[in-house]
Amino acid sequence: MAVSDQQLIQAWSEVLRLSRTAPGQSVAILCSVVTHPQTLRCATVAAQAAGAMVTRIELPPINADKALSRDVFGYLGETPLTGNATAIAALKASDLVIDLMGLLFSPEQAEILACGTRILLAVEPPEVLVRTVPTAADRERVLAAAERLRGARTMHVTSPAGTDVSFRLGEFPTICEYGFVDAPGRWDHWPSGFLFTFANEGSSEGILVIDRGDIVLPHKRYANERITLQVRDGYVQSIEGGVDADLLKEFMRSFQDPEAFAMSHVGWGLQPRCNWSTLALYDREQTTGQDARAFEGNFLFSLGPNNEAGGKRSTPCHIDVPLRHCTVSLDGEVVVREGKVLDGNLR
Ligand code: FE
Numbered sequence: 001m002a003v004s005d006q007q008l009i010q011a012w013s014e015v016l017r018l019s020r021t022a023p024g025q026s027v028a029i030l031c032s033v034v035t036h037p038q039t040l041r042c043a044t045v046a047a048q049a050a051g052a053m054v055t056r057i058e059l060p061p062i063n064a065d066k067a068l069s070r071d072v073f074g075y076l077g078e079t080p081l082t083g084n085a086t087a088i089a090a091l092k093a094s095d096l097v098i099d100l101m102g103l104l105f106s107p108e109q110a111e112i113l114a115c116g117t118r119i120l121l122a123v124e125p126p127e128v129l130v131r132t133v134p135t136a137a138d139r140e141r142v143l144a145a146a147e148r149l150r151g152a153r154t155m156h157v158t159s160p161a162g163t164d165v166s167f168r169l170g171e172f173p174t175i176c177e178y179g180f181v182d183a184p185g186r187w188d189h190w191p192s193g194f195l196f197t198f199a200n201e202g203s204s205e206g207i208l209v210i211d212r213g214d215i216v217l218p219h220k221r222y223a224n225e226r227i228t229l230q231v232r233d234g235y236v237q238s239i240e241g242g243v244d245a246d247l248l249k250e251f252m253r254s255f256q257d258p259e260a261f262a263m264s265h266v267g268w269g270l271q272p273r274c275n276w277s278t279l280a281l282y283d284r285e286q287t288t289g290q291d292a293r294a295f296e297g298n299f300l301f302s303l304g305p306n307n308e309a310g311g312k313r314s315t316p317c318h319i320d321v322p323l324r325h326c327t328v329s330l331d332g333e334v335v336v337r338e339g340k341v342l343d344g345n346l347r
Contacts, residue, residue, distance in 0.1 A: 003126040005042055011133045012046030015190055018134060018180035019120060021096060023051025028094035031058050032080065032101040034072070038126050043098050055094070057087055059101060066316070068254060072102035072123055073288055074218040076305065077316035081108040092117060096181065099123075102288075105308050105318070109187065118181035121189040124290050132191030132273045132294075134179030141270050142178045145335070145343060146195050150174045152330035155199075155266060157299055159326045160338075165206030165231055167199035167266055172309040175265075177294075191274060193294045196267025198306045202234040204263040208301060210241075210321055215276070215292040216248060217320040220284040236261045236303060252303070252317055260317035264302035265309070268328055268336050270343075272296045276324060292322050297339040299326035 021027065027047040031040055040056075047054045059080035067075035081087055081103065088108055091097050092115045099121040103109040113119060122129060155167045177192035210216065210227040227241040227248060235258075239249045252260045271294035278291035293300055304318040305311075328336040335342055 001127050003038070003130050005038065005045075007130055008038060008042040008126050009046050009049070011130050012043050013049060014133050015120070015180050016046055016050050018136065018182060019096060019118060020182050021047065021050045021052055025052045025095040026093065027052040027054050027096045027098060028091050029054065029056045029098045030091065030101045030103070031056060032061055034061070034070075035100040036125060039100055039122065039129065042126075043100065043122070047098070052096070055090065057090055059084070059087060068251065069218060070285060071218040071220070071288060073104060073318060075316050076105045076318050077314070079103055079106045079108060081106065088112065096120065105305055105314065113185045113187055116184040118184065119187045120181045121187070123288055124191060125286055128278075128287065128291070129190060132179070132271070134190060134193070138193050138271065139178040139180070139182075141343065142176045142193060142195050145268075145270060146174045146176045148330055148333075148335060149195060149197055149267070154331055156329045156332075157266075157326050159209060159211065159323060161211035161226060161325070162207060162209040162228070163323065163326060165204065165208050167263070168203035169197055169200060171200040172198035172306065172311060175309060189290070191271065191290050191294060193271025193274065194267055194269045194298075194300060196265040196300065198265050198309050198311060199234065199263045201311070204231050204234045206231055208236075208321075208323075210244075210323065211325070214321065214323050215279060215289065216244070217289045217292060218318075219247065219251070220279060220287070220289050221247075222280065231263065234263050236263070248319070252319065255315065255317040257315045257317060259313050259315040260304055260319075262303065262306070262313055262315075264304045264306055264318070266299075266301050268341070269293065269295045269298035269300060269322065270341060276322075289320075293320055295322065297336055297341050298322035298324060299328050299336065
């Protein structure tokens, strides 16, 4: 559904309020040729209305010769900021960067955050943003779950489809995404509402089964048949199934990088305003599939880099797979049972 400027400005105003945007702050809006014009327009108005000094920085796209799709997360690695000292200096000098371009997993992003600059990524279309305006309650819920994940030393995940996989935890921090940036140096993504950590290096063991109907990103496809991934010593050793398995395997192999097959982040979704079914309604060019990453009760696993959490692995290949109907246990205590989040009275 089309969104009025008034409604989108209101949504941005709320997100900027939650992100502690105050008069006199410097807000940089990072954009590119693919930035949605209405999002750019309304974010600019809302930031100005909040009393901020607004600067737009538009950078030309790169990586078109290497990426296999137009998806902003379909190829990681160098970003339009790489080597661009002028743009980096401007972003470092800002209190808040509204990223309408898509930095993600880059050393430049880490460098900017280290200066205390807050970065909020928002690349989904306007109607998705309006539907998923974050709340203080989203933050509380994610933080409460993070408390449990942070203390855990093992995660075990099973599903009726045959998933049975274990991860040792503790080497990497727990990362919370709740859709706004309320502290210096914080990065977040609107929409979100989930949490994750990374398995200890080499510790992931078992079987991951992507069932019919589960979503594979960045392909933005619902699997039509089961895909079975054997995981040993922290790496996916085999990917078996039919055509869907072949699609995943060939995409990953095209990067010619064994690190693409490493286990990356693992966690679960807590956002009731995001839906498993939304992707079916969209042309794949229109969305990055954030509904799929955040819907309540998913078990989201990822393959590829772990440098976002301080690990050494960077690879341009990054696969996200939200599974339905999983049971997730931390040190033997169930936190998600068959796709239902067990966090008591918060909702
Ligand atoms: Fe991911």
